[in-house]
Amino acid sequence: xxxxxxxxxxxxxxxxxxxxxxxxxxxxxxxxxxxxxxxxxxxxxxxxxxxxxxxxxxxxxxxxxxxxxxxxxxxxxxxxxxxxxxxxxxxxxxxxxxxxxxxxxxxxxxxxxxxxxxxxxxxxxxxxxxxxxxxxxxxxxxxxxxxxxxxxxxxxxxxxxxxxxxxxxxxxxxxxxxxxxxxxxxxxxxxxxxxxxxxxxxxxxxxxxxxxxxxxxxxxxxxxxxxxxxxxxxxxxxxxxxxxxxxxxxxxxxxxxxxxxxxxxxxxxxxxxxxxxxxxxxxxxxxxxxxxxxxxxxxxxxxxxxxxxxxxxxxxxxxxxxxxxxx
Ligand SMILES: Cc1cc2nc3c(=O)[nH]c(=O)nc-3n(C[C@H](O)[C@H](O)[C@H](O)COP(=O)(O)OP(=O)(O)OC[C@H]3O[C@@H](n4cnc5c(N)ncnc54)[C@H](O)[C@@H]3O)c2cc1C
Numbered sequence: 001x002x003x004x005x006x007x008x009x010x011x012x013x014x015x016x017x018x019x020x021x022x023x024x025x026x027x028x029x030x031x032x033x034x035x036x037x038x039x040x041x042x043x044x045x046x047x048x049x050x051x052x053x054x055x056x057x058x059x060x061x062x063x064x065x066x067x068x069x070x071x072x073x074x075x076x077x078x079x080x081x082x083x084x085x086x087x088x089x090x091x092x093x094x095x096x097x098x099x100x101x102x103x104x105x106x107x108x109x110x111x112x113x114x115x116x117x118x119x120x121x122x123x124x125x126x127x128x129x130x131x132x133x134x135x136x137x138x139x140x141x142x143x144x145x146x147x148x149x150x151x152x153x154x155x156x157x158x159x160x161x162x163x164x165x166x167x168x169x170x171x172x173x174x175x176x177x178x179x180x181x182x183x184x185x186x187x188x189x190x191x192x193x194x195x196x197x198x199x200x201x202x203x204x205x206x207x208x209x210x211x212x213x214x215x216x217x218x219x220x221x222x223x224x225x226x227x228x229x230x231x232x233x234x235x236x237x238x239x240x241x242x243x244x245x246x247x248x249x250x251x252x253x254x255x256x257x258x259x260x261x262x263x264x265x266x267x268x269x270x271x272x273x274x275x276x277x278x279x280x281x282x283x284x285x286x287x288x289x290x291x292x293x294x295x296x297x298x299x300x301x302x303x304x305x306x307x308x309x310x311x312x313x314x315x316x317x318x319x320x321x322x323x324x325x326x327x
Contacts, residue, residue: 003038004021004022004038004039007038007039007059007061007082008021008039010055010059011039011041011052011055014051014052014054014055015048015051016041016043016048016049016051016052016055017041017042017043017044017048017052017088018041018042018044018088019039019040019041019042020039020040020041020042021038021039022036022037022038022039023036023037023039023040023083024036024078025037025040025069025074025078025079025083025303026074028040028066028069028083028085029069029070029072029073029074029227030068030069030070030130030131030225030226030227031069031072031073031074031225031226031227031268031274031277032225032268032270033073033074033076033225033268033272033273033274033277034073034074034075034076034078034274034303034304035074035075035076035077035078035079035274035304036078036079037078037079037080037081037082037083038061038079038080038081038082039082039083040082040083040085041082041083041084041085042085042087042088043084043086043088043089044088044089045089045091046089046156046158046166046190046191049084049089049158049188049190050158050164050165050166052084053084053158053159053160053161053164053186053188053315054161054164056082056161056315057160057161057162057164057315057317058161060317061081061082061317062080062081062082062310062314062315062316062317063081063082063083063084063186063314063315064079064081064082064083064084064303064310064311064313064314064315065083065084065086065134065188065189065313066083066084066085066086067086067087067104067105067131067132067134067135068087068107068108068130068131068132068135069131070129070130070131070135070227070228071131071135071139071227071228071299071300071301072227072300072301072302072303072311073227073274073277073278073281073300073301073302073303073305074274074302074303074304075274075275075278075302075303075304075305076273076274076275077304078304079303079304080304081314084188085105086103086104086105086132086134086135086188086189086190087105087132088105089103089104089105089106089134089190089191090102090103090105090106091103091106091191092106097195098118098120098195098196098197098198099153099193099194099195099196100114100193100194100195100196101191101192101193101194102133102191102192102194103190103191103192104132104133104134104135104137104155104188104189104190104191104192105132105133105134106132106133106192107130107131107132107133108126108129108130108131108132108133108135108136108141109126109128109129109130111123111126111133111194112124112126112127112209115151115196115205116205116206116208116209117206118196118205119198119199119202119203119204119205119206120196120197120198120199120205121196121197121198121199121204121205121208122150122151122194122195122196122197123148123150123151123194123196124145124146124150124205124208124209124212125142125143125144125145125146125147125148125150125212126141126142126146126147126148127143127145127208127209127212127213127216128143128212128213128216129141129142129143129228130228133148133192133194134188134189134190134192136148137152137155137174137176137181137189137192138181138183138189138313139179139180139181139299140174140176140177140178140179140180140181141179143212144212144215145208145212147176148176149171149176151194151195151196152171152174152176152192152193152194153170153171153193153194153195154168154169154170154171154193155168155169155171155174155189155191155192155193156168156189156190156191156192157169157183157187157188157189157190158187158188158190159184159186159187160184160185160186160187160315161186161315161317166190178232178233179232179299183312183313185312185313185314185315185316185319186313186314186315187313188313219261219262220261220262220265221259221261221262221265221267224259224265224267224268225267225268225269225270225272226259226265226266226267226268227266227300228265228299229264229265229299229300230264230265230266230281230284230298230299230300231243231264231284231285231296231297231298231299232296232297232298232299234294234296234297237294238264239263239264239296240262240263240264241263242288242292242294242296243258243263243264243284243288244263245291245292246287246288246291246292248263248284248287248288249263251280251283251284252280253272253276253277253279253280253283254271254272254273254276255268255269255270255271255272255273255276256268256269256272256276256277256279256280257269257280258280258284266280266281266284274305278302278305281298281300284296301313
């Protein structure tokens, strides 16, 4: 408790934004599970974000940035560190030539709606993807209609301790690949710049967005607690197809179940613990490997599970990791 109070005092003195002590992470993830973090801090602007990372570095307190928590599975034990919640980074500026500069916490869905309302092409691939635009950059979010790569121009990143400052980098520097980026561990995207093009045909973008949303509605479970696809698709195949082929739809572990509608979704029926969800994911992975020889790779980022490495974007003082990134 003394540790928490000392941490709270240091954060308050540094003016880092709203501080929520001992916050339960289940309220910040679309899976609806997750135990306590030491503190969750919501910096409202880049300057506060920089101060926050600096003070956490000085105090040697580990941290993880979190956007919409739509690709994040947090353990029941939670996280013995600070969550940097980006949801208060809501700046929004429109420029000539269809350039949009937004805070990392802006909802991806808001950008898709803005662009499709103006018949601007570039963000259609993000239609139906929850979470924030910062999280979308880190995960290189996308689907059948394209990915964030199609409209990403550059990002402002606050670098990890000990050299904390804001750098503006071109999207190419993120080495975006299938659901991965190469951001250094502990760096946090604070602002994102996107570039769109006018579509040739009137109404083309909203039509494309509608088709992609219809496809999602027809193939994926809606209104459930999940993180979307749990596994990445292996080269030339689909994780959902493999899981289905192995007869794993409907497989259960307590309140966690493999969706009957889309085999790559694990759904929290409402009573699942994070441990049950993690166990079910492991069972699916092991069964698919035993039956097909394919070892599926996690797309979901896990936090606070014994045996799992810290998330690639976490800053852990005892680990000096070069590179990093979500891979
Ligand atoms: C129903 C459903 C459907 C989905 N469909 C798709 C889909 O079609 N395609 C797809 O790609 N994904 C999909 N997802 C997964 C998820 O929505 C995306 O990966 C999304 O872009 C994650 O954004 P987020 O803000 O929620 O990130 P979070 O889940 O909060 O974080 C994801 C990772 O990014 C890091 N991170 C987040 N914000 C920042 C930041 N500002 N700076 C540095 N690191 C950061 C976190 O530490 C974590 O490692 C789906 C999820 C759900 C629940």
